[in-house]
Amino acid sequence: MTLAIIVVYLAIVLVIGLFSHRFFRGTSEDFFVAARTLGPFILLVSLFGANMTAFALLGSAGESYMEGIGVFALMASSSALVIPVVFYFIGTRIWALGKRRGYLTPVQFFRERWDSDALGLLLFVVQVALLIPYLLIGVMGGGTTLTQVTGGQVPDWVGGLVICAVVLTYVAYGGMRGTIWVNVFQTMVLLGLGFIAFWVIVDKLGGLSAAMTRLAENHPDMLVRGEHIKPLQLLTYTCIPLSVGMFPHMFIHWLTAKNAASFRPTLAFYPLCIAIVWVPSVLLGVFARLDFPNVADLGPGGVSSVLVKMINLHAPGVLAGLLAAGVFAAIMNSFDSQVHSVGTMFTQDIVRHYGFHDRMSESQQILVGRLFMVAILIATYLLSRVVDRSIFKLGVWCFTGFAALFPVVVAAVFWKRSTKWGAFASTISVVVLWIWFVSHGWKSADYTIADSGAMPVAVILLVSTAAMIAGSLLTRPPKLETLEKFFP
Amino acid sequence: MKTPVRSLLLYAALVVLYLLHNDLWLWNDPRLVLGLPAGLAYHVGFCIATSIVLALLVVYAWPDHLDREAPEPKARPEIKP
Numbered sequence: 001m002t003l004a005i006i007v008v009y010l011a012i013v014l015v016i017g018l019f020s021h022r023f024f025r026g027t028s029e030d031f032f033v034a035a036r037t038l039g040p041f042i043l044l045v046s047l048f049g050a051n052m053t054a055f056a057l058l059g060s061a062g063e064s065y066m067e068g069i070g071v072f073a074l075m076a077s078s079s080a081l082v083i084p085v086v087f088y089f090i091g092t093r094i095w096a097l098g099k100r101r102g103y104l105t106p107v108q109f110f111r112e113r114w115d116s117d118a119l120g121l122l123l124f125v126v127q128v129a130l131l132i133p134y135l136l137i138g139v140m141g142g143g144t145t146l147t148q149v150t151g152g153q154v155p156d157w158v159g160g161l162v163i164c165a166v167v168l169t170y171v172a173y174g175g176m177r178g179t180i181w182v183n184v185f186q187t188m189v190l191l192g193l194g195f196i197a198f199w200v201i202v203d204k205l206g207g208l209s210a211a212m213t214r215l216a217e218n219h220p221d222m223l224v225r226g227e228h229i230k231p232l233q234l235l236t237y238t239c240i241p242l243s244v245g246m247f248p249h250m251f252i253h254w255l256t257a258k259n260a261a262s263f264r265p266t267l268a269f270y271p272l273c274i275a276i277v278w279v280p281s282v283l284l285g286v287f288a289r290l291d292f293p294n295v296a297d298l299g300p301g302g303v304s305s306v307l308v309k310m311i312n313l314h315a316p317g318v319l320a321g322l323l324a325a326g327v328f329a330a331i332m333n334s335f336d337s338q339v340h341s342v343g344t345m346f347t348q349d350i351v352r353h354y355g356f357h358d359r360m361s362e363s364q365q366i367l368v369g370r371l372f373m374v375a376i377l378i379a380t381y382l383l384s385r386v387v388d389r390s391i392f393k394l395g396v397w398c399f400t401g402f403a404a405l406f407p408v409v410v411a412a413v414f415w416k417r418s419t420k421w422g423a424f425a426s427t428i429s430v431v432v433l434w435i436w437f438v439s440h441g442w443k444s445a446d447y448t449i450a451d452s453g454a455m456p457v458a459v460i461l462l463v464s465t466a467a468m469i470a471g472s473l474l475t476r477p478p479k480l481e482t483l484e485k486f487f488p
Numbered sequence: 489m490k491t492p493v494r495s496l497l498l499y500a501a502l503v504v505l506y507l508l509h510n511d512l513w514l515w516n517d518p519r520l521v522l523g524l525p526a527g528l529a530y531h532v533g534f535c536i537a538t539s540i541v542l543a544l545l546v547v548y549a550w551p552d553h554l555d556r557e558a559p560e561p562k563a564r565p566e567i568k569p
Contacts, residue, residue, distance in 0.1 A: 080539075260551065267542045272539050
C-alpha cells in the first residue's frame with residue numbers, strides 16, 4: 001500500500017510537470033526563467049521550496065537525533081535571518097540587473113560585470129562542481145526513504161534512480177515553468193503532510209508534554225545544547241546560509257520574478273516557513289531517542305533515516321505512504337531546481353557562449369541542455385552509490401563552498417572598484433581552501449577547526465573577502481563603460 | 489527613496505537580531521517554555537521577531553527604484569553570445 005501511494009504521488013508530480021508544457025511560449029527565456037512572470041505568492045512558495053531539501057527534513061532530523069535541539073539554532077533560525085536578508089540586498093538587485101540586461105544565468109552576469117570570459121568559465125566549473133554534493137543529497141535521500149518506508153522491499157539504488165528519472169522527465173520537458181508548478185504543489189504537500197506527520201507521531205508518543213517529560217528523564221542532554229554544540233560553532237554557522245547568494249538555482253529563481261515588489265512577501269514570511277518545517281523535523285529527531293536510544297538501533301540507513309523510521313514505526317499503512325510522499329516532496333523540490341539550473345547554465349554559458357549556437361536551432365540548444373542534465377544526473381547517481389556520508393554533513397560541505405563565494409556576488413553588485421582579478425583571487429582561494437578543509441575534515445563527523453567549534457566556512461569566507469579586496473585594489477580599475485552598465 | 493534614517497534603523501535592527509541569535513544564556517537551560525525546551529522556544533520566537541522586522545523592512549525601506557531601473561523587455565540589450 002505504501003509503495004502504491006508513493007507511485008501515485010510520483011505520477012501526479014509527473015502529470016503536473018508535463019501539463020505545464022502546454023503553457024510553454026516556445027522561447028528560451030520562457031523555458032529557462034518562466035518568462036520572468038512570477039507574482040508574489042508563487043515566488044515565495046517556489047523560492048522556499050527550492051531551498052527546502054532532503055537536508056532540511058531528513059538531515060535535520062538525523063542531526064537532531066545526534067546533537068539535540070541546538071540544531072534548530074544552528075541551521076534554521078540562522079537561515080531565517082540570513083536568507084531573507086540576502087534576498088533583500090542581493091536577490092532584488094540581481095533580479096533588476098537580470099531583467100535589464102536579459103541574464104538567464106549567474107555566469108552571464110559575472111562574465112559581463114567583469115568583462116572576463118575566463119572568470120565566467122571558472123565560475124561555471126566551480127558552481128557546477130559544488131552543486132554535485134547538493135544533488136547527491138537528493139539522490140541519497142530518495143534511496144533511503146523508499147527503502148525504509150517499504151521495509152527494505154525496494155532496494156536503496158532503486159529509490160535514487162526513481163528520483164532522478166521523475167525529476168529529469170518533468171524538468172527536461174516542462175523547463176522552469178514545470179519546475180515551479182511542481183514546486184508549488186510539493187511545497188503545499190510538504191507543509192500539509194509535515195504537520196500531519198508531526199501531529200500523528202507526537203500523539204502516538206503520548207502528546208508533546210509526555211514525550212518531553214520522557215526525554216528529560218532519559219536523554220536530558222537532547223533538550224539543551226550543552227556539550228553537543230560549541231558557542232563558536234553557533235556563531236560561525238551563521239555564515240553557512242550565505243550560500244544562498246551563490247546557489248545557481250536560487251539565482252535563476254530570482255530572475256523569474258515579475259517585479260521587485262514580488263519579493264516582499266517572500267522576505268516577510270520566509271522565517272515563519274522555516275520554523276514551520278524545521279521545528280517538527282528537529283523535535284521528531286530528538287524524540288527518536290525514545291524509540292531508538294542508540295545509533296546502532298537505527299540499523300541500515302543510519303541517522304539520515306531517523307525521520308522515515310519514526311514515520312514507519314508510528315504511522316504505518318496508508319498514512320506512512322502519504323507521509324513518505326511528503327518527504328519525497330521535500331527532496332524533489334530543490335533537486336528539480338538544481339537539475340534545471342545545471343541544464344540552463346550549460347546551454348547558455350557553454351553552448352551559446354562558445355559559438356555552437358550558430359550551428360544549432362533554439363530547440364537543439366535546449367536538447368543539449370537536457371543531455372547535460374542527464375550526464376550530471378548519471379554522474380551524481382554513480383557517486384551516490386559510493387559516497388558514505390550523512391546527508392547533513394554532505395550538505396554542510398556543499399554550503400561551505402557556496403557561502404565562501406559570497407564576496408564575489410557582493411562585490412559584483414555593490415563595489416564599483418572590484419575587478420576581475422579580485423574575483424579570480426577570491427574564487428581560487430575558495431577552491432584551494434575548500435579542497436584543503438574537505439581533505440582534512442571529510443572523515444570526521446563533527447569537524448571544526450582545531451576542535452574549537454569554528455566552522456571552516458568562517459575562515460574561507462574571511463580569506464576570500466581579503467582576496468577580493470586585495471586583488472581588486474592591486475589591479476587596474478574596471479572600464480567606465482562597463483561600470484555604466486551596472487551602476488547607471 | 490525612503491527616509492534613510494528609517495532604513496538605517498531597520499538595518500540596525502537586523503544587526504541586533506544577529507547578535508541576539510547567539511543566546512549563550514540559554515545554553516544549558518533545561519526548562520520548558522510553552523511546552524518546548526527553552527533553547528528551542530527562544531529560537532522559534534527569534535524566527536517570529538525576524539519575520540516582523542523583515543515585514544517592517546519591506547514596508548519602510550523597500551528599494552522602489554529597482555522596478556524603475558528595470559525596463560520592459562523591448563528596451564533590453566542582447567546578451568553577447
